Structure formats: C-alpha cells, structure tokens
Amino acid sequence: MSVPAPNLSVVSSAVPAPRPAPARPAPGPAADEGLARRLRALACTAPLHDLDARKANLSGEYGIYAMAEIALAAIDAVTLQMDFDTGADHEDVVARLLPRVAAQAPRREAAEHERVARWVLENLVNVGSVDRGFRAVYGTFAPDGSYVRRDYDFKLLEEVPGPGGRIYLRTTDEAVNVLVGALDTDVTSAQIAAEVKLEVLVSRGRLADAQLAAEQARYRTVQYAETLRRTLEATRRDVRAVDWLHTVPDLIAEALDHVADRYRHENAILTNIRRARDETAEDRHPDHKLRAAELVDIVKDCIRRHTQLQSRLLEAGPLFRAEQDRQAFAPPAARAGLDLYGQLLAPLLGEPVERATRVTDAFFADGAGLRTPPAVRLGDLTELLLTPPAPREHLGAELPEPDLVATPDDSRFSEEQFAAATELLTLPPDAPRRLSGLLAQARARDRELPYLVALLAVHAASPPVGTAYRQGERQLLFAVDDGTELQDPEFGGADLVVGTAELDAAAMAAARSEAG
Amino acid sequence: MQDFGTGPGPQHTEERPAALTPADAADAARLVSFGLQPKLPPARDADYADLLRRYRDQPPFARLADAVATGLGLVVLEVSTRAGMALTAAEDSVFAVRMGDYARRTATDATDRFLHGLAHLAVAALAFPRPEDLADDGYIGRLSVNGVDAFVRQACRRLEERAAERGENTDPASDTPGLEAAWRVYARRSATGATKDARRLAGSTTGIVAKAVAFLVDSGFLQRTGDEAGGTFRTTARYQLQVRDMAGSAALAELLELGIVPVSDGSATLLPAPDDAEAELVEGAGLPFHT
Numbered sequence: 001m002s003v004p005a006p007n008l009s010v011v012s013s014a015v016p017a018p019r020p021a022p023a024r025p026a027p028g029p030a031a032d033e034g035l036a037r038r039l040r041a042l043a044c045t046a047p048l049h050d051l052d053a054r055k056a057n058l059s060g061e062y063g064i065y066a067m068a069e070i071a072l073a074a075i076d077a078v079t080l081q082m083d084f085d086t087g088a089d090h091e092d093v094v095a096r097l098l099p100r101v102a103a104q105a106p107r108r109e110a111a112e113h114e115r116v117a118r119w120v121l122e123n124l125v126n127v128g129s130v131d132r133g134f135r136a137v138y139g140t141f142a143p144d145g146s147y148v149r150r151d152y153d154f155k156l157l158e159e160v161p162g163p164g165g166r167i168y169l170r171t172t173d174e175a176v177n178v179l180v181g182a183l184d185t186d187v188t189s190a191q192i193a194a195e196v197k198l199e200v201l202v203s204r205g206r207l208a209d210a211q212l213a214a215e216q217a218r219y220r221t222v223q224y225a226e227t228l229r230r231t232l233e234a235t236r237r238d239v240r241a242v243d244w245l246h247t248v249p250d251l252i253a254e255a256l257d258h259v260a261d262r263y264r265h266e267n268a269i270l271t272n273i274r275r276a277r278d279e280t281a282e283d284r285h286p287d288h289k290l291r292a293a294e295l296v297d298i299v300k301d302c303i304r305r306h307t308q309l310q311s312r313l314l315e316a317g318p319l320f321r322a323e324q325d326r327q328a329f330a331p332p333a334a335r336a337g338l339d340l341y342g343q344l345l346a347p348l349l350g351e352p353v354e355r356a357t358r359v360t361d362a363f364f365a366d367g368a369g370l371r372t373p374p375a376v377r378l379g380d381l382t383e384l385l386l387t388p389p390a391p392r393e394h395l396g397a398e399l400p401e402p403d404l405v406a407t408p409d410d411s412r413f414s415e416e417q418f419a420a421a422t423e424l425l426t427l428p429p430d431a432p433r434r435l436s437g438l439l440a441q442a443r444a445r446d447r448e449l450p451y452l453v454a455l456l457a458v459h460a461a462s463p464p465v466g467t468a469y470r471q472g473e474r475q476l477l478f479a480v481d482d483g484t485e486l487q488d489p490e491f492g493g494a495d496l497v498v499g500t501a502e503l504d505a506a507a508m509a510a511a512r513s514e515a516g
Numbered sequence: 517m518q519d520f521g522t523g524p525g526p527q528h529t530e531e532r533p534a535a536l537t538p539a540d541a542a543d544a545a546r547l548v549s550f551g552l553q554p555k556l557p558p559a560r561d562a563d564y565a566d567l568l569r570r571y572r573d574q575p576p577f578a579r580l581a582d583a584v585a586t587g588l589g590l591v592v593l594e595v596s597t598r599a600g601m602a603l604t605a606a607e608d609s610v611f612a613v614r615m616g617d618y619a620r621r622t623a624t625d626a627t628d629r630f631l632h633g634l635a636h637l638a639v640a641a642l643a644f645p646r647p648e649d650l651a652d653d654g655y656i657g658r659l660s661v662n663g664v665d666a667f668v669r670q671a672c673r674r675l676e677e678r679a680a681e682r683g684e685n686t687d688p689a690s691d692t693p694g695l696e697a698a699w700r701v702y703a704r705r706s707a708t709g710a711t712k713d714a715r716r717l718a719g720s721t722t723g724i725v726a727k728a729v730a731f732l733v734d735s736g737f738l739q740r741t742g743d744e745a746g747g748t749f750r751t752t753a754r755y756q757l758q759v760r761d762m763a764g765s766a767a768l769a770e771l772l773e774l775g776i777v778p779v780s781d782g783s784a785t786l787l788p789a790p791d792d793a794e795a796e797l798v799e800g801a802g803l804p805f806h807t
Binding site: 036090125127130131132133137138140148149150151152153155158159160161165167230241338339340341343344345346347348349350351352353354355356357358359360361362363364365366367368369370371372373 | 552554590603604605607609610611612613615618626627629630632633634636637638640641644645646647650662665668670671672673674675685687688689690691693694695696697698699700701702704705706707708709710719720722731732735736737743745746754758759760762763764765766767768769770771774776
C-alpha cells in the first residue's frame with residue numbers, strides 16, 4: 001500500500017526493500033485517489049477547451065465566436081429546463097443560445113449563428129462517437145506499485161427518451177459539477193451555504209454577487225430533485241429494488257423537511273429582495289434595481305421547483321402501496337422459478353464484459369427461439385432486385401382536400417356600420433357624452449346604427465377590465481348610469497354616460513410581472 | 517389447461533393401437549409446421565386445434581409428431597391449447613438464430629455483442645420480475661422499451677454506487693477493454709440519440725432493446741400493446757416456456773461454469789433463493805412484508 005519502509009527491522013514487510021525505494025510522486029492508490037478525482041474533474045472541462053481549439057478546423061471564419069462560453073450557456077440552458085419528467089428540447093436550447101451567439105458576431109448572418117449554436121450543442125453531446133460521450137485517459141499507481149493507464153468515460157449532455165417518443169437533453173452530474181464548479185460536495189449543505197451567503201449579500205447590498213449565489217442555489221435544487229426523481233422511478237419499476245423500510249421513508253422525510261425549510265427561507269429572501277428592489281434609488285444604482293428584479297425571478301423559480309418536488313414526494317406513498325399490492329400480494333405460485341434478475345442479471349453486470357458475454361451469448365442462443373430459414377428462388381430474387389425501392393413516406397399520408405361550403409353572411413351589422421359606431425364612440429377621455437346624444441347622431445347617419453351604438457354602450461356598462469389589464473390596453477370604453485332616464489323614440493331605460501378611461505399600462509405591466 | 521371431454525380420440529386408439537399410416541405422418545408433420553409459425557395462435561385455426569387435441573389424446577400420434585420435430589432439429593417445449601406446439605431450435609439446427617445474423621455489428625464488436633445479448637436477458641428479467649412469475653403458467657408479463665433500459669441503468673447505477681462506496685477505481689485499464697465491468701459498458705452507451713431521419717438511433721441502448729423486442733414479437737414471444745414509453749408489450753405463453761425451460765437454465769449453467777453463483781446442491785439451481793435474491797439488491801433492501 002505504502003512505500004516500503006527503509007527500516008530493515010520491520011520483519012513482515014510485504015516487499016523486501018534492501019535499498020530505499022525510489023521517490024514516487026504518488027505512492028499507492030490511497031494517496032492517488034485524490035489526484036485521480038481531480039484528473040477526472042479536469043477532464044470534464046476538456047471538451048469545452050477543445051471547442052475553442054477545434055473551431056479553426058471548421059470551414060469558414062469562426063474565430064470570432066467564443067465557443068466555450070456558448071457551451072457553458074448551453075449547459076446552463078439545459079440544466080434550468082430539466083424538470084421531473086423531461087429535459088430540454090434540442091430546438092429550445094438552440095433558440096436560447098442564439099441571442100448570445102448573435103451578440104458575439106452581430107454582423108454575421110443568422111444562419112451562421114444557428115450553425116454555430118448547433119455545432120456547439122452537437123459537440124457537447126459528441127454525436128460522432130458511438131457512445132455519444134467523451135473519454136479521457138489518466139494514469140494511477142496500482143496497489144503493487146505499477147503504473148496503470150485508465151479510461152475515464154463521461155458525458156456532459158445526454159439524450160434521454162421523453163413522452164411521445166421525443167428526445168430530450170439532460171445535463172449529467174459531471175456537467176452540473178463542472179458548471180457549478182463545486183466538485184465532491186454534499187448537495188444539501190452546499191445549498192444551505194449558498195443561501196446563507198445570499199442573505200448576507202443582500203443585506204449588505206451586494207446584489208451582483210447575490211445573483212450568482214442565487215443561481216448556484218438553483219442548480220443545487222435541480223440536482224437534488226434529480227436524485228429524488230431517480231429513486232421514485234426505481235420504485236415504480238420494482239418495489240424490491242428500493243429499501244422502503246428505512247432508506248426511502250428517511251429520504252422522503254428529509255426531502256419534505258428540506259422543502260418546508262427552503263420554502264420558508266426563500267420566501268424570506270423574496271420579501272427582502274423585493275424590498276431591496278423597491279427601495280433602491282433609481283438614479284443612484286439603476287442596475288441594482290434590475291439585478292434585484294432578476295433575483296426575484298430566480299428565487300421565484302426556486303420556490304416553484306420546491307413546490308413541484310413536494311407534490312412528487314406526496315405521491316410517493318400511494319405509489320408504493322399500489323405497487324406493493326400489485327407485486328407482492330398476488331397468490332403465490334405452486335412452482336418455484338428462476339429469479340432472472342437476482343440470479344442472472346445482477347451478478348452478471350458486476351463481471352468483466354468478456355466473461356459476462358459468455359452468459360448473454362448462452363441466453364441469446366437458447367432464448368431467441370427459431371427462425372425458419374428463407375428459401376430463395378432465383379426468379380423471386382431477380383424480381384426483388386429489379387423492383388425500384390418504395391419511396392419513404394417522410395410526410396405521412398396525403399391529406400384529403402377539405403370540401404369547403406361558403407357560409408352565408410348573416411351578421412346583423414356590416415363592417416362599415418361597425419367602423420361608424422367605433423368612430424362615434426371614440427371619445428376624448430376628458431369629455432364623456434350622454435347616450436341620447438350619441439343615438440341621435442347615429443340616427444342621422446344610418447337607420448340601423450343606433451341599435452349597434454346602444455348595444456355597445458350597454459356592453460360598456462360592464463367593461464372588460466380584466467381582459468384589458470391582461471392585454472395591457474391603454475384605453476377602455478365605459479358607461480355609467482347616473483339615474484337620468486333616456487328620452488328616445490326607439491329605446492328606453494337609463495341615459496348612460498359613455499366615456500373613455502385611460503389606463504396606466506406601465507403600472508399594470510409591473511403588477512403583472514410581480515403577480516406572475 | 518382445459519378439459520375437452522370425451523372426444524373420438526381415446527376410442528380411436530383403443531380400436532387401432534399403433535396402426536399409423538402415412539396420412540398420420542403427414543398430419544404429424546402438419547402439426548410441426550403449425551408449430552413453426554409462432555405467431556399463429558391455436559384458437560385462430562380449427563385444423564391446428566384439432567391436431568393439438570389429437571396430440572393430447574393419441575399417444576402414438578404424439579410420439580410421431582415428436583419424432584418429426586426431433587428429426588428436423590427442433591425441441592418440443594410444450595404442446596397445449598394455450599401455447600400451441602411450442603418448438604425451439606436445437607443447437608446447430610438450421611432453425612437456430614445466430615448472433616451474427618441477428619445483428620451484423622456483433623460479429624466484429626465485442627461490446628455490441630454483449631449489449632445485444634444483455635438486452636434479451638433484460639427483457640426477460642423485466643417480463644418475469646419474480647421467480648413466481650416465471651413459474652406461474654397464467655402470468656402475463658408487461659414491459660416497455662424505455663422501462664427495460666431504465667431498469668438496467670438502475671442496476672448499473674447501484675453497482676456504480678457500491679463500487680464508489682468501496683472506494684474502487686472502476687475505470688478500466690486502457691489496453692484491456694475485455695476487463696471492463698459489464699455495467700460500465702451499458703452505463704456508458706447513451707440511452708437514445710437524435711438522428712437525421714427521426715428514427716431510433718440503432719446503437720443506443722433503447723435502440724438495442726427495441727431491436728430485441730421487435731425480434732421477439734416476430735418470434736411470437738411478445739405482442740405489441742401500445743406505443744407509449746418506446747413501445748409496450750405483453751408476453752405470450754411461448755416466451756415464458758422459452759425463458760423458463762431453455763434460456764434461463766442455459767445462462768445459469770454458463771454462469772455456474774464461470775464460478776459466479778455458489779452451488780449449494782446440484783438440484784436446486786432453478787429454485788428461488790430468497791436470501792440470495794435479497795443480497796443481490798441494495799444493501800439492506802428489506803421490505804415490510806418480507807420480514
């Protein structure tokens with residue numbers, strides 16, 4: 001294990017060492033382990049450096065783009081879109097990268113920007129290799145002191161199947177670690193540290209650093225959720241594969257505590273930052289206000305992710321009971337059988353691939369069943385070879401031409417009438433009018449127009465305030481009944497006061513973003 | 517199995533014991549030829565059902581049919597109304613499927629050869645997750661392509677975690693790819709991948725599993741039930757027979773030869789070993805209903 005001691009009085013020394021051992025940089029695997037871990041961490045950054053090194057090989061002048069920066073942005077984009085069920089969509093990620101790529105070379109064509117974004121994304125997946133991953137070679141000392149070169153295989157972005165047969169991107173743990181830059185740290189404690197840091201930073205008004213810390217906290221949250229997702233998925237597949245006596249209940253309790261704790265914590269942060277955002281003087285620190293607003297968004301997103309995590313946690317218990325009913329309480333069979341997983345598959349996976357292949361070969365040879373060998377006649381073969389290949393249906397079946405029937409125009413009022421009524425009702429905000437006056441004016445232009453004006457005025461008595469608020473409109477038609485009776489040959493009721501209200505669009509937009 | 521009541525069969529044999537004609541031989545061969553169409557359910561064909569009944573009721577006819585099958589290089593697994601005439605290829609038979617014919621890459625690439633074999637084993641393991649399921653004739657297993665991949669990945673992850681707990685360095689030495697742990701080979705291969713024509717990436721693990729299930733559907737071992745999760749399938753009686761009587765025991769024998777499973781006594785290899793099975797799962801994976 002260690003360097004043989006030069007002290008010859010040690011009788012049971014494993015290696016007889018008549019002379020002092022030559023100096024070695026890292027003796028034995030125990031001392032080597034830290035070095036190996038750092039080498040692996042270093043290897044994870046290599047694909048990013050590699051992008052900048054290889055951009056010169058691309059046809060075209062791509063030196064202007066900072067590929068490593070785009071790659072990190074891509075990993076960011078994917079990590080933030082990773083939710084419980086799916087990851088990020090290829091096209092979404094490309095779309096998110098485009099503004100950054102375009103900013104790096106604003107004079108180049110949009111097509112080139114997209115090409116660069118795709119190139120970076122494909123290289124992060126490493127499409128060219130059969131494993132779609134990366135491999136780094138590093139050396140360690142074996143227990144016997146010999147030097148061994150080892151392969152380290154890793155991925156940064158991996159493609160996973162999603163619902164509906166689509167393919168999604170997820171960042172691997174390695175990538176998250178590279179990105180966050182905190183290797184080998186405990187998820188929970190790192191998160192607490194980040195959040196405490198954030199609180200301190202906010203209280204001291206150092207918002208730029210606070211935003212960085214908040215973003216890191218969010219990556220941690222995503223990583224934590226991912227661990228839980230895997231556990232729940234395993235339970236759904238096989239109840240026995242997961243320890244439901246201790247490990248999972250503990251995990252769930254821990255996670256629920258965590259969610260409750262973080263939720264309280266982050267709401268406090270949210271309140272603080274909101275205050276910081278609102279109280280920061282506009283003229284002194286304009287970017288502080290902006291930063292704080294961004295921070296509010298990030299913390300809100302954290303809270304959203306916690307809530308999502310919590311709902312999954314609450315589903316876990318019923319899921320386990322249902323699976324237990326299905327898997328464990330069926331009547332026992334009379335005969336006993338072979339445990340394919342426990343006796344074959346599980347022991348197999350731990351073996352070297354060379355030995356394991358003998359077993360899988362045996363399973364395949366006896367498990368594939370039979371195939372009736374095809375007997376080919378020369379005549380059929382000739383015909384087969386001469387038949388032109390059927391074109392592949394890229395677009396699916398041809399759509400039948402829809403049989404359209406022209407519907408008669410049965411609307412009561414024509415376009416012109418609507419235009420005239422709108423013109424009549426376009427009133428300056430400071431001069432509302434009586435409905436009676438509007439009706440008289442309308443009657444002078446068109447016999448039918450008063451009906452439309454009356455309808456619109458009655459409609460305005462209950463103005464669509466909510467819609468206007470959501471759509472951010474600046475003006476709104478309203479009508480108020482002040483008790484005056486309408487004197488008109490055709491209509492009866494209240495002589496409404498019709499006017500235009502001006503809406504504060506800017507204030508509404510701010511309120512909307514806060515509520516959302 | 518159902519009882520067909522008293523047909524004409526038994527009286528038939530009592531009247532003319534062992535007087536088999538060329539017509540009987542033709543019928544026996546016809547029954548074998550039905551067995552060679554694994555996707556044809558016996559209930560769908562009246563002739564097939566009649567011949568199966570004859571096989572059951574007339575021992576001489578049954579012996580004749582068995583002899584025809586054996587002569588062709590086939591092994592009779594079971595003859596019943598449920599599974600039909602379940603046949604499989606004997607070793608070196610013209611009906612046998614070779615790995616190289618199944619997937620061309622496996623001839624040159626040792627990793628692919630392993631992954632394709634493992635996919636078949638994993639499909640069976642998920643189709644019959646418990647020993648009872650494999651033993652119970654009435655059991656119908658359900659599986660999906662993504663489910664198979666996820667379940668093997670889960671097992672690989674557990675091995676990875678265990679190796680990490682022990683502080684082992686599992687990265688293989690550069691010049692000895694054959695010594696790489698099997699779980700690493702699987703974990704390393706990507707689960708899926710985007711392709712230019714929106715087809716499944718053949719070299720990905722879901723692609724390999726999908727190939728295996730498509731092959732098993734063609735063999736009459738699985739039936740497709742849906743498209744979600746990469747395609748969902750249910751097992752047929754033939755598949756259960758094939759796995760239980762042929763593949764499982766063959767693979768287990770090979771495993772024993774490698775000295776991996778300790779042999780307690782010679783006869784008990786097909787018995788469940790609940791304690792061993794538990795030991796293969798996560799450390800301390802006790803369940804409330806197991807204690």
